[in-house]
Amino acid sequence: MTPPVFAHGSLRLYLLALLDEQPRHGYELIQALSDRFGGTYSPSAGTIYPRLSKLEEEGLVSKSADGRKTVYEITDAGRAELESRRDELDGIENEVTDSVRRLADGVRAEVNDAMRSLRAELASAAREAKRSSTKTSASAASTAGGAGESTSWGGDARAETSRAVHEADLVLSEFRQQLRTDLRTRASRGRVTPETVTLLRARLAQVRADVLATLGDH
Amino acid sequence: MTPPVFAHGSLRLYLLALLDEQPRHGYELIQALSDRFGGTYSPSAGTIYPRLSKLEEEGLVSKSADGRKTVYEITDAGRAELESRRDELDGIENEVTDSVRRLADGVRAEVNDAMRSLRAELASAAREAKRSSTKTSASAASTAGGAGESTSWGGDARAETSRAVHEADLVLSEFRQQLRTDLRTRASRGRVTPETVTLLRARLAQVRADVLATLGDH
DNA sequence: GCCTGTGACGCGATATATCGCGTGTGTGAT
DNA sequence: ATCACACACGCGATATATCGCGTCACAGGC
Numbered sequence: 001m002t003p004p005v006f007a008h009g010s011l012r013l014y015l016l017a018l019l020d021e022q023p024r025h026g027y028e029l030i031q032a033l034s035d036r037f038g039g040t041y042s043p044s045a046g047t048i049y050p051r052l053s054k055l056e057e058e059g060l061v062s063k064s065a066d067g068r069k070t071v072y073e074i075t076d077a078g079r080a081e082l083e084s085r086r087d088e089l090d091g092i093e094n095e096v097t098d099s100v101r102r103l104a105d106g107v108r109a110e111v112n113d114a115m116r117s118l119r120a121e122l123a124s125a126a127r128e129a130k131r132s133s134t135k136t137s138a139s140a141a142s143t144a145g146g147a148g149e150s151t152s153w154g155g156d157a158r159a160e161t162s163r164a165v166h167e168a169d170l171v172l173s174e175f176r177q178q179l180r181t182d183l184r185t186r187a188s189r190g191r192v193t194p195e196t197v198t199l200l201r202a203r204l205a206q207v208r209a210d211v212l213a214t215l216g217d218h
Numbered sequence: 219m220t221p222p223v224f225a226h227g228s229l230r231l232y233l234l235a236l237l238d239e240q241p242r243h244g245y246e247l248i249q250a251l252s253d254r255f256g257g258t259y260s261p262s263a264g265t266i267y268p269r270l271s272k273l274e275e276e277g278l279v280s281k282s283a284d285g286r287k288t289v290y291e292i293t294d295a296g297r298a299e300l301e302s303r304r305d306e307l308d309g310i311e312n313e314v315t316d317s318v319r320r321l322a323d324g325v326r327a328e329v330n331d332a333m334r335s336l337r338a339e340l341a342s343a344a345r346e347a348k349r350s351s352t353k354t355s356a357s358a359a360s361t362a363g364g365a366g367e368s369t370s371w372g373g374d375a376r377a378e379t380s381r382a383v384h385e386a387d388l389v390l391s392e393f394r395q396q397l398r399t400d401l402r403t404r405a406s407r408g409r410v411t412p413e414t415v416t417l418l419r420a421r422l423a424q425v426r427a428d429v430l431a432t433l434g435d436h
Numbered sequence: 437g438c439c440t441g442t443g444a445c446g447c448g449a450t451a452t453a454t455c456g457c458g459t460g461t462g463t464g465a466t
Numbered sequence: 467a468t469c470a471c472a473c474a475c476g477c478g479a480t481a482t483a484t485c486g487c488g489t490c491a492c493a494g495g496c
Contacts, residue, residue: 004446008490011446027481047447049483054444068454068481091387094394157409164410165401168418172397175422176390179429183383186433188491189437191375192382196432200386203428204393207421211397214414215404222476226460229476245451265477267453272474286451286484 002106005041005099010092011051016074016082017089019061023073026052036093040100098173105170223259223317228310233269234292234300235307237279241291244270254311258318 006014018024018032026048034042052072055061060078064071074082082089179200186192224232236242236250244266252260270290273279278296282289292300300307397418404410 002447004489006446008445025481026483030481044447044449045482046449046484047445050447051445053483070482087384091391094391160412161405161409164412164415165405167412167415168401168410169398171415171419171422172394175426176394179390179426180387182426182430182433183386187379187383190433191379192386192433194378194382194385196429197382197385197389199432200425200429201389203425204389207418207425208393208397208400210421211414211418212400214417215400215408215410220477222459224476226475243451244453248451262477262479263452264454264479265475268477269475271453288452 002103003099005043005096005103006092007095010095011043011047012055013082013085013089014092015048015051015055016060016078019072019074020079020082023071025066025069025071027069029072037096037100040104041096098177101169101173102177220321221317223261223314223321224310225313228313229261229265229269230273231300231303231307232310233266233273234278234296237290237292238297238300241289243284243287243289245287247290255314255318258322259314 014033015029018029024032026045029052030043030045030048052061052063055078056063056072058077060075060081061072062075064073183192183196232251233247236247242250244263247270248261248263248266270279270281273296274281274290276295278293278299279290280293282291401410401414
């Protein structure tokens, strides 16, 4: 249902990069990843440990027991692999950030839906609790009943700016994602020339200049 | 902070009662408990396993390995203990139910607070999503890579494609990064209008179309 | 050129075990 | 009777490992 946050080989490489900084054990890597992405992405144990096993099997890392921890250390072969793909690494962080952002947007919509049913359920539970236990305090005044949605920020320049910036983020992410897919699809069944890249670079520079121009005048 | 759901020896006894019904392994007991209390209470592994170890140590249950599971079975001593305290057992279920209800009341209050602060963000997100989402479906991005492999169309055409795709990635990343910075800088000292977003969206759509055109002809 | 496995991969669920904190509880000293 | 204090207990956090599902990429046949 939910698409993977890390693309096919990206996690493998990212783990190698983390272990290149310092030896770490599995749980530590989970926390490190969660930290790197501001807690928005938290890989599960079932994601990390099989990958570490695979890496060890391939000889890119070595493991050593330390009490109840299992410390993994990068090997020379691992450093070589990492070095030969250092350039791929830059993109991964952005990719994951984008991925998480899209996921978050999806969640926002779902939460919106869930809220309605949750509200009903909570109100019902509150009624039941009140009926079956007379000793409990009469707390929890549930704000049931529609909620008029009276958010009146019409005409607030501050809010408009904030919204615009966020929306621009989404537009940029979506654009980048689409074009990446386009290029890879094309690459898999034909060729992509440097001229395309040159064109892309020029056009994007122009777009940026134009956008900056609209930001300038007012 | 949160008081325990089970009183001092209650869990111990309840576990014994569950194992009197049938032999079970640890995880199964966790699920059984979660079931009994309608999912409102879910004991953690750190609650169950130490208790099972203790019970075994005392000879009230016996354990036997079954694949990667550890099945626990009640012993005669366990049944005796259970019998001698059968009267306590009735109270426990009610106790736990009450405990959970009280906890739920606390949660209700917190949720009510959280909902209030969430409402604004949710409303904002919903409006944005409705206005800006153009039904994105395409997903999946992966790392291109492993250059140098032999393919049908010869020589370095594949390498060139790979390099071009990668470079395009960088161009896209850089562009996105720059524009994000531009917009945030501007937002912090002035305003950003929806018109800018509209312009950006239109221009990027055109760029994508043009790039696709160059990919199409050959 | 297109289609079809098939194997690798990400990831939630399953499964187990220990550590340390806060708190309750019975015991022994006073 | 009272008080202190060690010990037991519940529980979230720490730590590790496997299984099975869905998906994606790449190879090989057509």
